Amino acid sequence: MGSYEDAGAAGDVVLDYSHLSLNTFNVDSISDERKRDAKQLYLSYNRLASLPSSVSLFCKLEFLDISNNGLVDICDGITRLTRLKTLVAKNNRLDEFSLPKEFGSLQLETLNFSGNRFEEIPLQCMKLLRLHSLSLGGNRLKSIPAEIENLTSLELLYLGGNLISAIPPEVANLPYLTYLVLCDNRIQSIPPQLTSPLYSRLHSLRSLSLHNNLLTYLPREILSLVHLQELSLRGNPLVVRFVKEMTYDPPSLLELAGRTVKSRNIPYSACDLPSNLLRYLDLASKCPNPKCAGVYFDSCVRQIKFVDFCGKYRLPLMHYLCSPECTSPCSSNPQSDAESEDERSVPTDRLQRVLLG
Amino acid sequence: MCLGSGRSPFSIMVQSIELQIGLPRQHIKGESLKLGEKLVALRQLSSSGKQARREVTTMEQTEVVKPETLDDLIKILHKIFESDCINVEEVQNIMESYESKPQEWKTYAKFDQYRYTRNLVDEGNGKFNLLILCWGEGHGSSIHDHTDSHCFMKLLQGQLKETLFEWPDNRSQGEMVQKSQRILQENKVAYINDSIGLHRVENVSHTEGAVSLHLYSPPFQTCQTFDQRTGHRDTVKMTFWSKFGERTPFETTLSQENN
Numbered sequence: 001m002g003s004y005e006d007a008g009a010a011g012d013v014v015l016d017y018s019h020l021s022l023n024t025f026n027v028d029s030i031s032d033e034r035k036r037d038a039k040q041l042y043l044s045y046n047r048l049a050s051l052p053s054s055v056s057l058f059c060k061l062e063f064l065d066i067s068n069n070g071l072v073d074i075c076d077g078i079t080r081l082t083r084l085k086t087l088v089a090k091n092n093r094l095d096e097f098s099l100p101k102e103f104g105s106l107q108l109e110t111l112n113f114s115g116n117r118f119e120e121i122p123l124q125c126m127k128l129l130r131l132h133s134l135s136l137g138g139n140r141l142k143s144i145p146a147e148i149e150n151l152t153s154l155e156l157l158y159l160g161g162n163l164i165s166a167i168p169p170e171v172a173n174l175p176y177l178t179y180l181v182l183c184d185n186r187i188q189s190i191p192p193q194l195t196s197p198l199y200s201r202l203h204s205l206r207s208l209s210l211h212n213n214l215l216t217y218l219p220r221e222i223l224s225l226v227h228l229q230e231l232s233l234r235g236n237p238l239v240v241r242f243v244k245e246m247t248y249d250p251p252s253l254l255e256l257a258g259r260t261v262k263s264r265n266i267p268y269s270a271c272d273l274p275s276n277l278l279r280y281l282d283l284a285s286k287c288p289n290p291k292c293a294g295v296y297f298d299s300c301v302r303q304i305k306f307v308d309f310c311g312k313y314r315l316p317l318m319h320y321l322c323s324p325e326c327t328s329p330c331s332s333n334p335q336s337d338a339e340s341e342d343e344r345s346v347p348t349d350r351l352q353r354v355l356l357g
Numbered sequence: 358m359c360l361g362s363g364r365s366p367f368s369i370m371v372q373s374i375e376l377q378i379g380l381p382r383q384h385i386k387g388e389s390l391k392l393g394e395k396l397v398a399l400r401q402l403s404s405s406g407k408q409a410r411r412e413v414t415t416m417e418q419t420e421v422v423k424p425e426t427l428d429d430l431i432k433i434l435h436k437i438f439e440s441d442c443i444n445v446e447e448v449q450n451i452m453e454s455y456e457s458k459p460q461e462w463k464t465y466a467k468f469d470q471y472r473y474t475r476n477l478v479d480e481g482n483g484k485f486n487l488l489i490l491c492w493g494e495g496h497g498s499s500i501h502d503h504t505d506s507h508c509f510m511k512l513l514q515g516q517l518k519e520t521l522f523e524w525p526d527n528r529s530q531g532e533m534v535q536k537s538q539r540i541l542q543e544n545k546v547a548y549i550n551d552s553i554g555l556h557r558v559e560n561v562s563h564t565e566g567a568v569s570l571h572l573y574s575p576p577f578q579t580c581q582t583f584d585q586r587t588g589h590r591d592t593v594k595m596t597f598w599s600k601f602g603e604r605t606p607f608e609t610t611l612s613q614e615n616n
Contacts (some may be wrong), residue, residue, distance in 0.1 A: 090564045115564040137494055138562030156470065160495045161563035179470055182372055183495050183562070207471040209495055211616065230471045232497065232616045234557075268407070311499075311613050313584040313591070 013038040018065070022046040027054040036060065044068050044088075053077030067091055067112075073098040079105055089168050091115035096122040104128060114138050114158070126150050137161045137181070149173040160209065169193035172200040181209040183232065188214045195221035203227065211235050217304055217316040220288070231310040239304065239316045251299040258284065259322070262295045288319060289326035296322035425453045427461040431479050431487065438484040438574060442565030445548055448509055452572065453546045457513040464488040464602040466513075466568050472614065473494055473560075474598035478570075484572035488597075492517065492567040497559030499582040499615040500533065502551050507574045511546045515560065519547055522555045525588025533585050554582060557616070582615045591615065 015038050017025065025048055027035070040063040043051075044227040048069040050090075056077035064081070067090035074094065078084070079102040087108055094116040104127025111128065114137040121136060126147040133156040148157075156179045157171075163187040170195045171180070180202075183280070187210070194200040200351075205225050212235035222228075254327035260285045261268065270278060284295040301321045306314040424430035433451055437443075459466075466477045466489055472497040477488040493513070500522055511515075514580055521536040540561075541547055549556055560567040581590045593613040597605055 072561060135494075144511070158494065181495055182562075211497065212494075228616070232495075232614075234497065234585060234616050311582075311615050313587065313589045314616060 013037045014042070015039040016042045017046070018042040019045040022048060023047065025052055025055075027052055030058075039063065041065070051075050051078065056080035059083070062350070063084065064088070071098075074100060074103070076100040076102070079103060082107065084108060086110040089116070093117055096120045101125050109133065109153075111135070121145055121148070123147065129153065131158065132176075133215065133261070134158070135219045144168050144171065146170040152176075154202075155179065157181065167194060168299060169192055172196075172202055175201040176204055178204045178206045179209075180205060180207070182213070183209045183211040185213055188216075190219050190222070190244055192219045192221060193221050195225055197221060197224040200224075201274055206230065208232075213246045217318045220319045222307070222317065223307070223309060228310055231312060233312060233315070240314075251296075254280070255297045255299050258297055259295055263293055287322040287326055289321060292322060292326050294322040294326070296320070301326070377563070397409065402471065424451065425455075426458070427455065430455045434479075434485065435482060436489070438481055443507060443574060445507065448507075448572070450493045452509055452511045452570070455511075455544075457511075457544055457570075459514065462489055462513060462568070462570075466491050467599050467600065468493055468566060469598060473498065475595065476602075476610065477597045477600040478509070480576070481572075481574070483576070485572055486576040488571045490569045490571055491556075491598075492560035492561065492565050492569070494566060497561075497616050498557055500557045501553050502555050502581045502583055503549060503573070503581065504577040504580050505551055506577050507572075508549050509546055509572040510541070510549075510558070512541050512543045513568040513570050513571040514543065515562060515565045516543070517567050517569060518539050518558075518559045518561050520557045521549075522557070522585075523525070524555060525551055525583065525590070530587055533583060533588050540543070557585075582613070584615050 013034065015030070016036065019136045021129065022043075023046075025043060025046075028209070035057045036059060038058050038061055041055075041058060041061055042065045044065045044067040046069050048066070048071060050071065051066060051074060053075045054059075054077065055075065058081065061081050061219075062083050062084055062198075063086045064078075064084060065088040067088050068159075069092055071089065071092040071094060078087075079100055084106055085108060087110070090112055092115070094113060095118050099122050101124070103122070103124040106128060107130050108128050109130050110133040111125065111131060112133075112135040114135045116136075116139050118136055118139040118141060121141060121144065123145070124146065125131075125134070128151065130153055131151050132153055133153065134154060137155070137158045138161040141159060141164055143164060144167065146168050147170075148154075148168065151175060152174065154174050155176050157177060158181040159173070160181045160183040162185050164182065167182065167187060167190060171177075172191075182333070187287040190210075194202065200221075202225065204227060206227050207230035208228060209230075209232045211232040215233070215236040216239050218233075218238075258281055260266070261281060268281070270274060273281075280297065283297060285297070285300075287294045287296060299322075301324050303321060304316045305318045305319060307317050309315050309317075422433065424433050425448050430451065434448070437448060437451070462478075467474055467476055468491045470493065473490055476489045476491065477486065478489055482485060500520075502524075510519075518538065518540050520538045523534040523536055525533050543591045558569075577595070579592055579594050582593050583590050591613075596607040599605055
């Protein structure tokens with residue numbers, strides 16, 4: 001965030017050609033020595049339609065800023081900048097076809113493509129295994145590829161201001177992710193794997209930005225993100241009142257059998273069952289009710305509890321229970337584990353699912 | 358020649374500032390001075406604050422002093438706030454007339470990756486607090502009040518969205534009522550106090566950070582934050598990310614923003 005100006009040590013050769021209304025970048029007018037030694041090159045706020053391939057002559061370059069130009073693509077020459085750690089190319093006209101084929105071979109740690117025209121995160125970007133920081137805010141992204149999990153060093157992922165409607169569960173496999181920004185998108189729900197203490201590796205997540213989306217509730221497991229200090233939720237149609245969904249379909253025979261196998265720990269192996277049933281048994285979810293050793297598959301009761309969390313008042317957290325008789329354990333916040341007000345007044349046999357607010 | 362130097366201010370008409378090409382250029386970073394040097398020279402000149410300029414109108418008797426630097430602005434504010442009576446328009450005009458120069462406030466503009474920061478610049482002899490707030494991309498505040506104080510907010514860099522809200526009814530529980538919304542441009546000054554209402558401030562840009570200069574008088578240490586969906590309020594303690602250019606970590610790390 002803020003400025004990148006402090007990148008690099010004192011004594012580094014910094015070439016500043018920003019704000020000069022340049023139509024072209026004339027590399028020849030720079031001495032060979034300067035080209036060889038330059039560590040940082042600023043070319044932002046010009047009128048460059050393209051970056052000359054001769055930029056590769058800046059062989060020691062670590063920092064390149066080509067923001068606020070009219071760039072429609074990035075030249076092949078850039079892939080020869082083997083020392084390049086930071087590339088900032090905000091506010092250009094780049095899309096997923098603009099990158100050279102070997103872009104993924106760069107050793108980038110910080111990449112900022114915000115304010116461009118990307119409709120997809122290019123697959124070349126998923127090869128940048130040293131990436132700590134990826135910004136694609138203010139583009140036209142419709143989805144996040146599952147390959148995002150390849151970026152195992154990722155600490156910052158900024159995808160605000162796009163057209164994303166779903167978060168792939170693979171985002172949960174980024175163990176160093178501390179800042180995840182998904183604001184100003186079209187997300188309707190958070191996949192449970194993202195916050196599940198069982199599946200998620202998001203142990204470092206410190207800040208989660210979800211404002212201006214289409215969320216009506218959050219998964220209960222969000223409470224397990226113990227390092228979470230910042231959470232933004234304004235501009236979501238979060239429910240204010242919710243009545244326990246009692247019209248739940250009774251479990252099928254398959255489900256009942258599966259529940260019995262799992263809860264009684266009946267041993268089984270690959271030669272006992274066809275593969276589709278083995279897969280089915282793997283999908284069992286444990287009932288969060290501490291008094292219930294049960295599991296459920298598809299048939300469950302949904303219940304919302306309102307919990308104060310991370311500076312927010314009464315967040316609707318969705319609980320899944322294996323049967324109407326189960327209750328969810330208390331939240332980590334003793335202050336407000338209030339049930340929906342309506343539940344007490346409506347008779348059990350006539351409760352219907354109502355989403356209000 | 359720039360106006361006002363060494364002449365009586367009351368006898369001078371307002372004229373536009375004439376640019377002079379040919380004044381000695383400061384050394385510019387970077388190679389190839391032939392490239393766009395004229396543009397660079399013009400840019401350097403118009404931002405040079407070396408000569409004090411006074412703009413005066415003959416119609417009014419009072420002298421309007423334009424603060425050239427941030428230090429100038431702080432000195433003028435100290436003088437204005439010596440009196441117990443605040444003329445809101447006067448403060449707004451003075452703050453608006455300072456043209457933001459990043460070199461002058463860079464040392465206070467400390468950004469945090471995760472949320473906006475509050476950086477104390479001056480304690481105004483106890484009469485006011487002057488702060489610089491740094492908003493990363495997408496950072497926003499909760500809906501909050503101003504604890505019976507005046508609040509002036511000037512954009513030093515970038516843009517901020519201000520959404521005004523009515524105070525929630527003590528009895529009714531429901532979504533808070535939005536009054537108005539606007540985008541504040543660079544160098545503009547907004548004013549609010551509790552009788553006007555409550556507001557939320559956000560940097561809605563996904564590509565640029567924003568920096569704002571805030572004046573609160575009298576200074577206050579706590580304020581109320583409001584939940585937009587229900588009008589529920591909490592009292593929170595205000596903390597500083599830095600004071601006078603030095604980073605000052607605070608004890609609590611839990612978020613107190615309802616945003």
